[in-house]
Ligand SMILES: Nc1ncnc2c1ncn2[C@@H]1O[C@H](COP(=O)(O)OP(=O)(O)O)[C@@H](O)[C@H]1O
């Protein structure tokens with residue numbers, strides 16, 4: 751018997767608009783990601799990477815097919831149950847950090863936990879532990895505009911990881927970072943994966959994709975290739991698929 755994947759996309763489609771101007775952003779994508787598995791998604795701009803990730807995180811609604819998170823069909827859930835799964839099971843890292851400017855680093859990390867009913871004091875303690883884990887304890891009481899881009903992104907990742915989320919989705923989280931900070935961010939994601947989370951990372955940089963167990967290539971809304979990390983390097987070195 752095989753375990754239920756943390757994330758399963760089945761014949762997933764997403765069409766924006768209708769009629770002659772309709773955009774078929776995803777055209778029947780099948781993908782399973784298990785606990786402890788780190789999958790990188792690569793592909794040209796406009797190939798559907800962000801669409802795939804927002805659907806997987808329950809931030810967008812599919813036109814067809816299914817998204818299952820820990821066996822729950824997101825399309826069949828009530829709004830309240832979907833919101834609960836988004837908060838408790840899914841950690842989402844956005845390209846532009848999305849920290850709340852009026853809250854400190856620790857408050858930003860604690861917020862989703864408090865929304866989930868965790869006592870403020872406990873949420874604060876968890877947030878400080880998360881900051882400690884990423885080596886940013888000294889930033890606890892700083893506001894986003896008092897931090898560098900790399901620091902903000904690591905705080906955003908701590909926010910996505912706090913509270914044992916089993917599915918971590920990151921959309922080009924290294925976009926604006928220098929390579930050293932980018933590697934630190936990848937190390938964090940990799941560690942969480944090794945602790946049992948399922949991680950899906952969208953990236954256009956092969957050096958970051960090299961941290962993954964598997965690389966999935968999207969083109970025009972379709973998965974055109976899937977490869978284990980070892981062979982991914984060979985494939986990427988060829989430069990054929992980007
Ligand atoms: N809200 C939207 N309305 C209309 N078209 C969209 C919307 N979001 C994405 N698209 C289109 O869907 C396709 C896939 O976009 P996206 O998933 O953002 O690609 P990627 O992240 O790979 O660059 C693109 O053609 C894009 O223009």
Ligand SMILES: [Mg+2]
Nearest residue numbers: 799800801921
């Ligand atoms: Mg994108």
